[in-house]
Amino acid sequence: MIFRFVVNYLGFLKSIPFFGLIYDSLIKIWLCISNPQMLSWFDEIEEEVLNWDGTSISLHRFGGTQFNYQRKELGHLHSNGILDIRFSVQIKKALIADGIAREHHMFAKSGWVSLYIKNQTDVENALSLLSLAYSRRQKLQIISIDK
Amino acid sequence: MNPSNKKILGFIIPNLIILSIIGNNKMLNPSSGGVLVFSEFVILPMLMGIMSAWFWKDYKLTNKTLIWNSILNGFIAILLSYFFLGEGTICLIIVSPLIFAFVVTGAFIGKVMFKRRDQKMNISFVSLLLFIFIADSVSDHHYENMVSDEIVIKATPDKIWKNVVAFEKIKQPNQYWLFKLGMPSPMQTTVTANKLGAGRKCIFSNGYTFDEKIVAFEVNKNLTFDIVNQPQDPEIMGHIDIDKGQFILKDNGDGTTTLIGNSWYKLHVFPIWYYDIWAESITRNVHLRVMDHIKLLSEK
Numbered sequence: 001m002i003f004r005f006v007v008n009y010l011g012f013l014k015s016i017p018f019f020g021l022i023y024d025s026l027i028k029i030w031l032c033i034s035n036p037q038m039l040s041w042f043d044e045i046e047e048e049v050l051n052w053d054g055t056s057i058s059l060h061r062f063g064g065t066q067f068n069y070q071r072k073e074l075g076h077l078h079s080n081g082i083l084d085i086r087f088s089v090q091i092k093k094a095l096i097a098d099g100i101a102r103e104h105h106m107f108a109k110s111g112w113v114s115l116y117i118k119n120q121t122d123v124e125n126a127l128s129l130l131s132l133a134y135s136r137r138q139k140l141q142i143i144s145i146d147k
Numbered sequence: 148m149n150p151s152n153k154k155i156l157g158f159i160i161p162n163l164i165i166l167s168i169i170g171n172n173k174m175l176n177p178s179s180g181g182v183l184v185f186s187e188f189v190i191l192p193m194l195m196g197i198m199s200a201w202f203w204k205d206y207k208l209t210n211k212t213l214i215w216n217s218i219l220n221g222f223i224a225i226l227l228s229y230f231f232l233g234e235g236t237i238c239l240i241i242v243s244p245l246i247f248a249f250v251v252t253g254a255f256i257g258k259v260m261f262k263r264r265d266q267k268m269n270i271s272f273v274s275l276l277l278f279i280f281i282a283d284s285v286s287d288h289h290y291e292n293m294v295s296d297e298i299v300i301k302a303t304p305d306k307i308w309k310n311v312v313a314f315e316k317i318k319q320p321n322q323y324w325l326f327k328l329g330m331p332s333p334m335q336t337t338v339t340a341n342k343l344g345a346g347r348k349c350i351f352s353n354g355y356t357f358d359e360k361i362v363a364f365e366v367n368k369n370l371t372f373d374i375v376n377q378p379q380d381p382e383i384m385g386h387i388d389i390d391k392g393q394f395i396l397k398d399n400g401d402g403t404t405t406l407i408g409n410s411w412y413k414l415h416v417f418p419i420w421y422y423d424i425w426a427e428s429i430t431r432n433v434h435l436r437v438m439d440h441i442k443l444l445s446e447k
Contacts, residue, residue: 018193018252025251032214039210046210058259 024063027079038081041123045077048127052134067130070141074133081117083126085133086110100125157202157216161195162223166231172284183386185418186283188245190276195220196253197260197273204261217254221246237330238386241425290414291390292423294430297407298438302445304367304396304404310444311370311394311406313338313347317440323432330429331355331380333437347372355380357389370394387426388413406441408434 031038042065049055049067055074060066064078075085082105087095089111095101096113104112115126169187199220200213208216225243228234234242260269300307316335326332331351338361339346347359355378363371371393395407410430416422 021252021256022248025248025255028210028214028255029218029247029251032211032218036211039214043209043211057262059256 020061020063021059022063024079027063031079038117041081041117041120042077042079044123045083045117045126045130049074049130049134052131054138055134069134069137072137074137075130077117077126083115083117083129084112085115085129086112087133087136091132091136095129101129153202154206157199158220158223160202161198161220162227164198165191165195165224166227168280169232182288183416184283184286184288186280188242188421189249189418190280190283192221192224192246192249193253193256194273194276194280195224196250196255197257199250200254200257201261204258208258213254213258214251217251218247220254221250224250235380237325237328240325240328241422245421288415288417290417290419290423291411292414292426293409293411294427294434295407295409296431296434296438297405298435298442299399300404300406300442300445301402302404303402304398307396307404307406307441307445308367310441311396312336312341314437314440314444317436319436319440319443321436323436325429326352326432326436333433336437351378353380359392362391363393367398368396386414386416388415406438408438410434 028039046057046065046067050057052069054070056068056071058066058068060076060078062078064076066076067074073086075083077083084104085101092101092111092113096103101113101115103114104110105114106112113129115122115129117123117126168191172187196217199217203213203216221243224246225239228242229236229239256272260272263269313336317333321327321332323332331353333349334352335350337348337350341364343361343364345361345364347361349357349359351357357374357378358376359372360375361370361372363369371391373391374389377389389410389412391411393407393409395409397405397407399405410433412426412430414422414426
């Protein structure tokens with residue numbers, strides 16, 4: 001709820017350097033006290049994605065961990081447990097129809113989807129979605145090299 | 148090097164470096180007059196987190212461990228400030244959210260920086276932070292503010308006036324959480340004479356006294372006083388200067404009076420967006436404790 005309020009009404013603050021990162025750190029500190037299990041799930045996702053060839057992590061400019069393939073974003077995980085991944089609009093529709101992901105918490109009209117991580121099953125779904133984004137990115141890269 | 152030694156160095160070295168930077172900054176820049184700039188609470192904790200992350204880069208620290216280690220690092224920094232910089236306990240409670248937030252942020256920045264192993268980028272980023280710190284340290288900092296509060300008292304101005312000029316000891320228990328934690332709260336006010344230019348003393352719960360001089364004395368209307376000497380309490384010393392106080396009485400014509408309390412202060416700690424929230428809150432609660440007491444005495 002607080003995250004939604006900040007995103008909807010205090011969005012202008014994201015133009016302040018480091019604001020997103022600091023806000024995310026505060027959420028992390030809070031999670032450490034209130035729900036440390038969530039941080040373990042984040043570790044699990046991070047560790048698995050970093051095992052895939054060509055992946056790396058960086059800090060997302062609005063806070064959270066960004067997963068990259070060949071330095072291009074696959075998706076990002078905010079510390080409140082929202083994983084955002086960008087697909088094509090067709091794939092997005094299919095994922096939402098299957099109940100795997102939801103509309104993006106901000107950009108409903110785009111190809112972005114969101115997944116709220118609340119339990120171990122969500123961690124597995126998150127990894128499936130990231131794996132799908134990873135495969136797509138790999139294919140796109142192969143096509144661009146062939147051309 | 149023994150791996151556990153490197154882990155411990157991640158606590159010791161960053162704290163020692165930051166403490167020496169703050170110490171050197173004070174010595175090399177005496178003209179700052181004890182002003183604590185925003186970089187000391189924002190950039191330096193972030194650098195501390197980055198330095199720690201460098202020492203811990205070879206360990207696969209979980210998010211949880213990294214956060215707890217950073218909180219411990221922040222706690223060590225706060226303890227060092229208590230012992231070596233002479234900061235007061237309440238000040239350190241106030242500053243702690245900033246320190247923890249920025250040390251944790253720095254540790255996560257460091258974690259991704261050292262995973263990338265892009266030396267040029269890392270050196271540029273740390274140099275940029277140091278440049279901001281130096282530029283901020285040598286810049287002029289000046290901030291003044293005024294806090295105003297008002298209450299309605301069921302009494303006429305002539306009944307209230309004598310309680311505004313001076314009042315006996317406040318016996319009500321403190322309601323404000325910082326006063327309950329030990330921050331000195333106003334207790335009593337004495338005056339040398341009921342006239343312009345007279346001396347006034349505002350005595351706080353720990354015995355510290357603000358010496359004041361009455362500069363406006365309009366009976367039943369306006370009492371304004373300059374603070375001519377404030378106590379050398381580590382909680383406020385060098386951080387805030389209270390310049391002036393004022394009580395305005397407005398007759399509402401229905402047997403009630405609106406009492407307005409104003410205070411003017413200069414802040415010497417930055418960033419303002421953080422510290423002024425605290426300064427306003429504390430000033431407001433000083434006002435309300437005094438004004439509620441005046442109300443109680445006047446409505447008897």
